[in-house]
Amino acid sequence: MWALRSLLLRAAAGRAMSQGPARRQRPPKDPLRHLRTREKRGPSWEPGGPNTVYLQVVAAGGRDAGAALYVFSEYNRYLFNCGEGVQRLMQEHKLKVARLDNIFLTRMHWCNVGGLCGMILTLKETGLPKCVLSGPPQLEQYLEAIKIFSGPLKGIDLAVRPHSAPEYKDETMTVFQVPIYSEQRCGEHHPSQSPGRLSPERSSDSRSTENEPPLPDGNGISRTLDGRDPSLVVAFVCKLHLKKGNFLVLKAKELGLPVGTAAIAPIIAAVKDGKSVTYEGREILPEEICTPPDPGLAFFVVECPDEGFIQPICENATFKRYQGKADAPVALVVHMAPECVLMDSRYQQWMERFGPDTQHLILNEKSVSVHNLRSHKIQTQLNLIHPDIFPPLAGVPCKEEGATFSVPTVRGECLLKYQLRPRREWQRDAIVTCNPDEFIAEALELPNFQESVQEYRKTVQEGPAPAETRSQHPEIIFLGTGSAIPMKIRNVSSTLVNIRTNRLSRQRPFLSVLSLAPLCSSDKSLLLDCGEGTFGQLCRHYGDDVDRVLGTLAAVFVSHLHADHHTGLLNILLQRERALASLGKPFHPLLVVAPTQLRAWLQKYHNQCQQILHHVSMIPAKCLQKGAEVCSPEVERLISTLLGACDLEEFQTCLVRHCKHAFGCALVHTSGWKVVYSGDTMPCEALVQMGKDATLLIHEATLEDGLEEEAVEKTHSTTSQAISVGMRMNAEFIMLNHFSQRYAKIPLFSPDFNDKVGIAFDHMKVCFRDFPTVPKLTAPLKALFAGDIEEMEERREKRELRLVRAALLSREPAGGPADRKPQQKRAHAEEPQNPQSKKVRAN
Numbered sequence: 001m002w003a004l005r006s007l008l009l010r011a012a013a014g015r016a017m018s019q020g021p022a023r024r025q026r027p028p029k030d031p032l033r034h035l036r037t038r039e040k041r042g043p044s045w046e047p048g049g050p051n052t053v054y055l056q057v058v059a060a061g062g063r064d065a066g067a068a069l070y071v072f073s074e075y076n077r078y079l080f081n082c083g084e085g086v087q088r089l090m091q092e093h094k095l096k097v098a099r100l101d102n103i104f105l106t107r108m109h110w111c112n113v114g115g116l117c118g119m120i121l122t123l124k125e126t127g128l129p130k131c132v133l134s135g136p137p138q139l140e141q142y143l144e145a146i147k148i149f150s151g152p153l154k155g156i157d158l159a160v161r162p163h164s165a166p167e168y169k170d171e172t173m174t175v176f177q178v179p180i181y182s183e184q185r186c187g188e189h190h191p192s193q194s195p196g197r198l199s200p201e202r203s204s205d206s207r208s209t210e211n212e213p214p215l216p217d218g219n220g221i222s223r224t225l226d227g228r229d230p231s232l233v234v235a236f237v238c239k240l241h242l243k244k245g246n247f248l249v250l251k252a253k254e255l256g257l258p259v260g261t262a263a264i265a266p267i268i269a270a271v272k273d274g275k276s277v278t279y280e281g282r283e284i285l286p287e288e289i290c291t292p293p294d295p296g297l298a299f300f301v302v303e304c305p306d307e308g309f310i311q312p313i314c315e316n317a318t319f320k321r322y323q324g325k326a327d328a329p330v331a332l333v334v335h336m337a338p339e340c341v342l343m344d345s346r347y348q349q350w351m352e353r354f355g356p357d358t359q360h361l362i363l364n365e366k367s368v369s370v371h372n373l374r375s376h377k378i379q380t381q382l383n384l385i386h387p388d389i390f391p392p393l394a395g396v397p398c399k400e401e402g403a404t405f406s407v408p409t410v411r412g413e414c415l416l417k418y419q420l421r422p423r424r425e426w427q428r429d430a431i432v433t434c435n436p437d438e439f440i441a442e443a444l445e446l447p448n449f450q451e452s453v454q455e456y457r458k459t460v461q462e463g464p465a466p467a468e469t470r471s472q473h474p475e476i477i478f479l480g481t482g483s484a485i486p487m488k489i490r491n492v493s494s495t496l497v498n499i500r501t502n503r504l505s506r507q508r509p510f511l512s513v514l515s516l517a518p519l520c521s522s523d524k525s526l527l528l529d530c531g532e533g534t535f536g537q538l539c540r541h542y543g544d545d546v547d548r549v550l551g552t553l554a555a556v557f558v559s560h561l562h563a564d565h566h567t568g569l570l571n572i573l574l575q576r577e578r579a580l581a582s583l584g585k586p587f588h589p590l591l592v593v594a595p596t597q598l599r600a601w602l603q604k605y606h607n608q609c610q611q612i613l614h615h616v617s618m619i620p621a622k623c624l625q626k627g628a629e630v631c632s633p634e635v636e637r638l639i640s641t642l643l644g645a646c647d648l649e650e651f652q653t654c655l656v657r658h659c660k661h662a663f664g665c666a667l668v669h670t671s672g673w674k675v676v677y678s679g680d681t682m683p684c685e686a687l688v689q690m691g692k693d694a695t696l697l698i699h700e701a702t703l704e705d706g707l708e709e710e711a712v713e714k715t716h717s718t719t720s721q722a723i724s725v726g727m728r729m730n731a732e733f734i735m736l737n738h739f740s741q742r743y744a745k746i747p748l749f750s751p752d753f754n755d756k757v758g759i760a761f762d763h764m765k766v767c768f769r770d771f772p773t774v775p776k777l778t779a780p781l782k783a784l785f786a787g788d789i790e791e792m793e794e795r796r797e798k799r800e801l802r803l804v805r806a807a808l809l810s811r812e813p814a815g816g817p818a819d820r821k822p823q824q825k826r827a828h829a830e831e832p833q834n835p836q837s838k839k840v841r842a843n
């Protein structure tokens with residue numbers, strides 16, 4: 001019955017080719033309301049200082065999250081630093097990105113700007129007309145570089161206010177930028193330990209002096225004219241406006257002042273400015289009719305990435321002015337600095353010089369705070385369904401002893417707040433706490449959940465035993481299964497393939513397989529796409545083991561240049577270098593199979609922002625197409641290295657139907673298995689051909705059935721289209737991923753689902769022997785997400801009803817095609833509630 005109805009509806013949809021007008025009960029929330037309010041106030045509006053100002057930790061400096069701060073008053077909102085994953089955290093914790101006035105960046109390093117490209121794309125889609133970035137002058141070049149993959153960024157006015165620009169002032173505060181240059185000459189090797197990152201600026205030889213003439217400045221530090229400058233960090237001194245006292249009307253009346261007449265205005269103005277007035281021959285002091293003013297407190301945001309910056313910070317004249325007697329007392333200093341800096345006695349003395357009334361907030365890798373709470377919650381619950389397929393996330397490391405301080409110091413935690421006004425105090429009520437028992441209890445109480453889990457376990461026990469001969473490898477770990485924008489439940493595209501190679505057993509035939517097992521497990525791995533936050537996902541998946549995994553990484557495949565598929569690459573490269581160093585393995589560049597356009601982005605970022613090219617050996621994806629012309633001998637050599645490293649017989653790519661230069665790929669292992677990955681695409685014949693008889697097809701299924709038209713417009717596939725591609729390919733199993741973020745927890749199942757299809761979740765781990773199990777998880781999954789499925793089905797039914805109506809209308813003689821035009825315009829009004837995801841960008 002249902003199938004018939006849906007067939008009818010689809011036929012109707014085909015005829016009408018329109019989704020009809022979308023009816024909304026409520027008008028959509030206007031994310032830019034604050035801007036219009038501000039416009040109304042006009043430029044002459046004098047607020048007289050904000051009443052409330054808070055500073056909140058977005059990311060506490062851990063290796064998986066970096067360090068970022070959100071500062072807000074009733075008038076303005078600011079972000080300090082925007083590493084990978086910051087946008088996702090802001091979305092999860094409801095810190096509105098659309099309301100950001102300013103983004104301040106302390107340093108041109110990927111750990112601070114890695115999430116900025118994604119953030120800018122989101123701000124642009126929200127319709128924010130202008131965004132100002134303050135900090136290192138290289139931000140200008142950064143914006144130029146991201147245009148290589150983002151397009152021209154029309155519609156948003158992006159301005160860079162370098163540290164040399166005059167101070168910035170708005171309704172809340174005045175911000176002074178303080179440039180700090182490292183003692184170490186840039187380009188020389190020095191162990192730069194940013195908070196959260198340890199990234200040796202390597203190989204002075206790769207720094208071409210021909211193109212980048214060194215510029216000696218006053219400190220004898222050589223910098224480049226407008227190229228990268230790792231010796232520069234920018235600190236921010238933020239001074240809140242003085243809050244004038246409140247005029248006490250009753251007191252004024254008691255004193256016989258002309259309250260309620262025009263004559264009172266100059267009196268109010270005077271006493272608020274702290275001046276006494278004379279009224280009818282009598283002097284009235286401001287404190288008689290006015291509460292005392294709130295002084296213009298200051299707070300600092302200071303990054304000290306390594307010891308080379310300690311002395312310059314200690315000697316900085318601007319900071320000195322605020323230490324001791326200053327016109328604005330320093331309420332808080334935020335330190336983004338590794339432990340080695342904090343333990344340095346010079347740095348500690350510098351902290352002490354602010355006096356006992358200044359609080360200090362530390363953001364670095366010693367942080368043990370959980371940030372991505374929803375990710376932990378869903379994984380804890382999925383783990384109840386199948387403990388191996390949904391392995392628990394890595395626990396939070398225990399607190400270790402860090403540096404000790406003689407001044408008031410607090411270690412950062414996600415959402416920890418410091419209230420600067422009205423009263424200076426720490427507020428811990430919003431801090432994220434992770435309680436797995438609660439998540440478990442919640443799931444167990446869901447109707448039918450426990451029953452369906454038991455039911456499915458019975459079918460597994462009764463079914464044929466899994467073939468023992470099936471190796472546990474390859475292991476597929478889905479790290480990001482959402483499209484477009486990183487969101488709390490699903491991060492953007494990335495899949496890790498762990499491959500067991502036979503190298504060890506071949507080289508050491510005398511050792512038994514058993515004794516080699518620990519050595520062999522996952523001894524080579526590949527990443528299929530690498531969206532923003534992929535490293536963070538790896539961290540949460542593997543915990544301390546992440547370095548080992550990065551050490552085994554043989555290559556990254558980048559399918560195409562949409563931001564949700566490649567902007568996690570640089571962090572992988574930088575963290576891999578650190579991992580190799582900590583494992584005592586020699587550094588060598590990572591193989592990256594990608595459209596050649598990726599090189600242009602890397603090159604530009606490398607030239608102007610940060611040295612990264614030495615991390616990459618690129619194999620153009622087109623060189624791996626079937627029948628491709630022989631590439632250069634160098635590329636041929638890289639290809640055979642890749643095949644040899646992973647015991648692959650073949651690594652093939654094909655062009656798919658998405659944007660220009662979008663590829664899918666197929667990996668064929670020497671033991672016979674074949675894994676095919678679609679990247680983003682509409683149903684694609686070339687992929688079907690390349691993927692013939694695949695053991696596993698990983699295919700995108702961005703949209704649900706019934707949204708075929710939208711899928712064409714956005715060059716994606718629907719669920720049934722993806723399944724159909726797999727069936728035509730004769731794939732043994734199909735895993736669907738890259739779901740639109742409107743299906744936050746689970747996509748809608750289509751009637752085409754069968755025992756060869758599974759849906760991917762972030763952190764899901766699948767081996768070939770799990771294929772019979774995965775489809776059986778559907779019932780427990782439906783029970784776990786019953787509420788969400790119901791909501792999505794309601795939306796679908798409403799849409800289908802509209803389609804039927806539109807189809808009926810189109811049959812009536814009066815309803816010609818011309819009548820449908822206005823409806824088509826609104827075809828995509830149905831979107832998730834979250835304002836950030838309202839417009840799902842082309843991805």
Ligand SMILES: [Zn+2]
Binds near residue numbers: 560562658842843
């Ligand atoms: Zn795409």
Ligand SMILES: [Zn+2]
Binds near residue numbers: 483562680738843
């Ligand atoms: Zn995508």
